[in-house]
Amino acid sequence: MDNRPIGIFDSGVGGLTVFKEIRRLLPQENIIYFGDTARVPYGNKSPLVVQKYSLEIAKFLEMQNVKMIVIACNTASALALSTLRNEVRIPVIGVIEPGVRAAIKSAQNNSIAVIGTRATINSEAYQNRIKRLRSSINVIAIPCPLFVPIVEENLMNTKLADDALDMYLSKLKKTDIKSIILACTHYPLLKDKISSFFEGEINLVDSAYETAKEVNETLEARRITTEQDSSGKESFFVSDSPETFSSIAANFLSRPIDGKCVFHPWAEF
Amino acid sequence: MDNRPIGIFDSGVGGLTVFKEIRRLLPQENIIYFGDTARVPYGNKSPLVVQKYSLEIAKFLEMQNVKMIVIACNTASALALSTLRNEVRIPVIGVIEPGVRAAIKSAQNNSIAVIGTRATINSEAYQNRIKRLRSSINVIAIPCPLFVPIVEENLMNTKLADDALDMYLSKLKKTDIKSIILACTHYPLLKDKISSFFEGEINLVDSAYETAKEVNETLEARRITTEQDSSGKESFFVSDSPETFSSIAANFLSRPIDGKCVFHPWAEF
Numbered sequence: 177m178d179n180r181p182i183g184i185f186d187s188g189v190g191g192l193t194v195f196k197e198i199r200r201l202l203p204q205e206n207i208i209y210f211g212d213t214a215r216v217p218y219g220n221k222s223p224l225v226v227q228k229y230s231l232e233i234a235k236f237l238e239m240q241n242v243k244m245i246v247i248a249c250n251t252a253s254a255l256a257l258s259t260l261r262n263e264v265r266i267p268v269i270g271v272i273e274p275g276v277r278a279a280i281k282s283a284q285n286n287s288i289a290v291i292g293t294r295a296t297i298n299s300e301a302y303q304n305r306i307k308r309l310r311s312s313i314n315v316i317a318i319p320c321p322l323f324v325p326i327v328e329e330n331l332m333n334t335k336l337a338d339d340a341l342d343m344y345l346s347k348l349k350k351t352d353i354k355s356i357i358l359a360c361t362h363y364p365l366l367k368d369k370i371s372s373f374f375e376g377e378i379n380l381v382d383s384a385y386e387t388a389k390e391v392n393e394t395l396e397a398r399r400i401t402t403e404q405d406s407s408g409k410e411s412f413f414v415s416d417s418p419e420t421f422s423s424i425a426a427n428f429l430s431r432p433i434d435g436k437c438v439f440h441p442w443a444e445f
Numbered sequence: 446m447d448n449r450p451i452g453i454f455d456s457g458v459g460g461l462t463v464f465k466e467i468r469r470l471l472p473q474e475n476i477i478y479f480g481d482t483a484r485v486p487y488g489n490k491s492p493l494v495v496q497k498y499s500l501e502i503a504k505f506l507e508m509q510n511v512k513m514i515v516i517a518c519n520t521a522s523a524l525a526l527s528t529l530r531n532e533v534r535i536p537v538i539g540v541i542e543p544g545v546r547a548a549i550k551s552a553q554n555n556s557i558a559v560i561g562t563r564a565t566i567n568s569e570a571y572q573n574r575i576k577r578l579r580s581s582i583n584v585i586a587i588p589c590p591l592f593v594p595i596v597e598e599n600l601m602n603t604k605l606a607d608d609a610l611d612m613y614l615s616k617l618k619k620t621d622i623k624s625i626i627l628a629c630t631h632y633p634l635l636k637d638k639i640s641s642f643f644e645g646e647i648n649l650v651d652s653a654y655e656t657a658k659e660v661n662e663t664l665e666a667r668r669i670t671t672e673q674d675s676s677g678k679e680s681f682f683v684s685d686s687p688e689t690f691s692s693i694a695a696n697f698l699s700r701p702i703d704g705k706c707v708f709h710p711w712a713e714f
Contacts, residue, residue, distance in 0.1 A: 416490070
């Protein structure tokens with residue numbers, strides 16, 4: 177039993193989809209979320225920079241006495257997971273591995289599609305991981321760069337979003353793909369739209385949900401679940417405006433954030 | 446007469462629209478362009494950070510022996526122009542003032558629209574500048590956040606771009622606005638589309654073009670134009686991948702970049 181909080185971090189607000197799934201699955205756990213909003217996005221930064229930033233955040237979370245760190249950012253999961261595992265003493269979980277494992281399990285016909293930002297797709301982190309676990313699987317990877325601004329601007333239910341879906345995903349309709357990994361933290365907010373686009377005949381692997389399941393399993397395996405029976409506390413730290421973060425956060429969580437949101441400037445600012 | 450190069454900088458590739466207009470107007474001038482692609486975007490960063498970054502680049506350009514600095518970035522123009530003017534000894538020109546002056550000159554009926562990123566519109570830099578020069582003018586400011594990814598993804602001629610134009614600009618059709626300031630470096634690439642949307646009955650003030658005119662006037666007033674009669678040299682420095690920059694640059698310039706593109710990492714990397 178361990179009542180210390182779970183630490184989650186992301187380059188910005190996107191990781192709140194992971195936060196939301198962890199909160200849903202583990203309502204008693206205390207959670208600390210760090211959004212590096214002053215340095216977002218990570219996707220176009222070099223591996224060394226992403227490792228440096230991720231390590232700074234991990235050290236900050238360790239100082240907050242967390243019992244586990246969840247990297248809720250695809251880029252940081254691809255580039256900094258092993259760095260963090262070497263440098264901190266608590267368990268570290270990324271978003272890639274859980275999504276990949278779930279997709280392989282559900283792949284009915286040896287084909288999986290991966291959709292994400294240009295940076296995530298170009299990094300080939302998902303493609304390589306899938307190939308390493310099941311080399312026979314055919315992977316179709318599609319960058320969908322407009323999806324993030326569409327979600328952040330809350331334009332999910334517009335004609336523009338329909339056009340974007342059609343532009344990026346219509347080619348998948350001509351394949352035998354039955355499983356798509358949502359390889360970007362923002363995409364779960366488009367899940368219903370994507371599902372309707374394929375008329376429900378597709379399995380959407382939500383990395384956020386799969387990661388939450390892995391967090392739960394890890395806590396249980398290590399016997400470090402909380403013994404609280406009341407609702408867990410939530411606190412948020414961001415490296416730029418807490419007001420901006422809080423207003424976008426409500427969109428991601430479908431409710432206002434519960435608990436305070438604190439500004440944490442980096443030393444260089 | 447002064448054969449030293451003109452220095453232009455931006456947070457990324459967008460400032461190439463300013464570069465292009467300066468190159469067109471002043472084909473004999475040597476130009477050095479700095480794109481801070483590792484730290485893009487500036488729009489969501491705090492004023493102190495933008496001033497620090499802008500000053501670092503200005504000092505770098507001074508070391509390259511430039512005779513003038515052009516801030517081809519709306520955010521840096523809004524937040525760091527006076528800082529740079531205090532700290533460097535050569536003339537410094539931003540993109541806001543030239544666009545505002547041209548818009549006021551052409552405003553037929555005391556109304557001007559300003560379109561830009563959410564950060565530029567929220568900063569109120571254009572609105573305040575217009576009001577200070579002509580307080581009677583009515584300003585309608587509209588953030589168009591999807592326009593930048595549409596340009597960067599080269600989606601200008603898609604249904605999605607039409608939807609975005611309609612979503613952001615249809616309300617202007619119901620007003621008496623005859624003049625729109627394109628207050629974002631990326632927007633000149635949408636000029637034809639915006640012009641057709643208003644069936645040609647609108648005056649689009651292109652900050653890039655107006656800035657180039659001001660550069661020309663400043664060079665002439667200070668008698669520091671080049672005496673070269675051959676084509677000026679071009680060189681590019683970027684703080685992240687030169688390959689990525691070069692490939693997107695071709696889209697902005699309608700030609701490949703001429704001259705080398707050099708990687709310039711900041712000390713912290």
